[in-house]
Amino acid sequence: MALGLIGKKIGMTQIFSQDKRIPVTAIEAGPCFVLAKNEKKVQLGFGEVKESRLKKPQREFFKKANIKPLRYIREFLKDANTDYQIGQELKANLFSEGDFVDITGLSIGKGFQGGMKRWHWHGGPMTHGSTSRRRVGSVSSSSDPSRVFKGHHLPGHMGMDRVTVKNLRVVKTDAENNLLLVKGAVPGHKDALVLINLSRKKKVAVVEHKPEAKKEAEHKPKKEAKPEAKKEAKK
Numbered sequence: 001m002a003l004g005l006i007g008k009k010i011g012m013t014q015i016f017s018q019d020k021r022i023p024v025t026a027i028e029a030g031p032c033f034v035l036a037k038n039e040k041k042v043q044l045g046f047g048e049v050k051e052s053r054l055k056k057p058q059r060e061f062f063k064k065a066n067i068k069p070l071r072y073i074r075e076f077l078k079d080a081n082t083d084y085q086i087g088q089e090l091k092a093n094l095f096s097e098g099d100f101v102d103i104t105g106l107s108i109g110k111g112f113q114g115g116m117k118r119w120h121w122h123g124g125p126m127t128h129g130s131t132s133r134r135r136v137g138s139v140s141s142s143s144d145p146s147r148v149f150k151g152h153h154l155p156g157h158m159g160m161d162r163v164t165v166k167n168l169r170v171v172k173t174d175a176e177n178n179l180l181l182v183k184g185a186v187p188g189h190k191d192a193l194v195l196i197n198l199s200r201k202k203k204v205a206v207v208e209h210k211p212e213a214k215k216e217a218e219h220k221p222k223k224e225a226k227p228e229a230k231k232e233a234k235k
Contacts, residue, residue, distance in 0.1 A: 003076055003077045003078075003079060003197055003198045004044075004076035004077070004195060004196055004197040004198065005029045005030050005032050005044070005046075005090060005092070005094055005095075005195075005196045006029075006030070006032050006044055006045075006046035006047075006072055006074050006193065006194075006195060006196075007027045007028055007029040007030065007046070007180065007193075007194050007195075007196050008027065008028040008047070008191055008192070008193060008194070009025065009026075009027055009028075009105065009186055009188050009189070009190060009191065009192045009193075009194050010025075010026040010027060010028055010190070010191075011025070011026055011190055012024070012025050012026070012185070013026055015171065015172070015181065017171075022171060022183055023183070023184065023185075024171050024172075024181040024182060024183055024184075025181070025182050025184065025185060025186040026179060026180075026181055027103075027179070027180045027181075027182060027186065027194060027196065028178050028179065028180075029091075029092040029094075029095075029178060029179070029180040029196055030046065030089075030090055030091045030092055030094075030178050031046075031089050031090065031091050031178060032044040032045065032046045032089070032090045032091075033045050033046075033065075033067050033070065033087060033088065033089055033090070034084050034085065034086055034087060034088040034090070035061075035062075035065055035067065035070075035073060035086070036065075036086070037078065037084050037086070038078075039078070040077065040078055041075045041076065041077060041078055042075065042076050042077075042078045042084055043073060043074075043075050044073070044074055044075070044076060044090065045067065045070030045071075045072065045073050046070060046071070046072045046074075047070055047071035047072050048068055048069065048070060048071070049069050049070060049071040050069070051069050053069075054069050065086050065087055066086075066087055067087055072193060074195060076195075076197065077197075091175045091178060092173050092174060092175050092178050092179060092180045093173055093175035095170050095173055095180065095196070095198070096170065096173065097170055097171065097172060097173060098169065098170065099169070099170045099198065099199075100167050100168065100169055100170070100198075100199035100201075100202035101168055101169075101170060101182065101196050101197060101198060101199055102164055102165070102166045102167070102168070102196075102197045102198075102199050102200065103164070103165050103168055103182065103186050103187070103194050103195070103196055103197075104162065104163070104164040104187070104194065104195040104197070105162075105163060105186060105187040105188035105192055105193065105194040105195070106160055106161065106162060106163070106187065106188055106192060106193075107159050107160060107161050107162075107163045107187045107188065108159050108160075108187075108188065108189050109157075109158075109159040109160040110158040110159040111157070111158065111159075112155065112156065112157055112158070113155060113156070113157075113158040114134055114155045115134075115136060115153060115154060115155050116134050117158070118153075118155060118156065118158045119153040121153075124137065136154060136155065139152060139154070140152075163187040164187075165184070165185070165186060165187060166199060166201065167199050167201060167202050168182045168183060168184050168186070168199075169182070169183045169184075170182055170183075171183050180196070
């Protein structure tokens with residue numbers, strides 16, 4: 001079993017389980033095909049594309065592997081206990097309900113933004129004729145160091161950053177429709193490419209204790225001490 005899949009974010013919805021509403025993100029996870037492998041990594045492809053859109057070396061690469069041309073190619077860590085075959089198909093049932101996954105994608109781009117939105121500046125005064133409510137203001141000393149330090153928080157392009165959201169629980173898998181429902185939000189816009197990896201910190205969902213079991217434990221009568229033990233305690 002590979003440790004990850006390439007997918008496409010479909011959007012958010014909600015499902016109901018045990019009278020609870022669970023917000024989930026629907027992801028088209030796979031089918032992915034094994035294109036190449038080595039001792040540590042597996043190269044996977046996802047998303048069919050017209051052969052005419054590829055360059056000749058790319059077309060020959062897919063012909064040798066006997067696989068239809070694919071748009072996206074990414075590498076994942078290899079499971080040492082599994083032997084992969086070139087052309088092998090991997091679907092959403094790679095993950096099970098209750099598994100925890102780390103999902104990587106590009107955050108939504110928001111264009112050029114000011115410092116208050118981009119860096120959460122408090123802003124200047126709003127009254128008494130102030131003209132610096134949302135402006136930058138002073139950014140450096142004049143004589144020393146006589147320059148603006150690199151990385152200073154200023155207005156600029158916001159979003160389109162590589163983001164990884166960790167420990168998201170898989171609520172449901174549907175291998176027939178290549179569908180994966182994950183609890184919570186996933187980075188990226190609709191139809192954005194995402195990489196789904198098995199979580200490094202959490203592997204399997206923690207089973208919650210039922211409240212009925214707790215109540216039964218509370219109402220259980222305590223064991224009385226034996227009469228011999230009581231006599232010894234009195235002595």
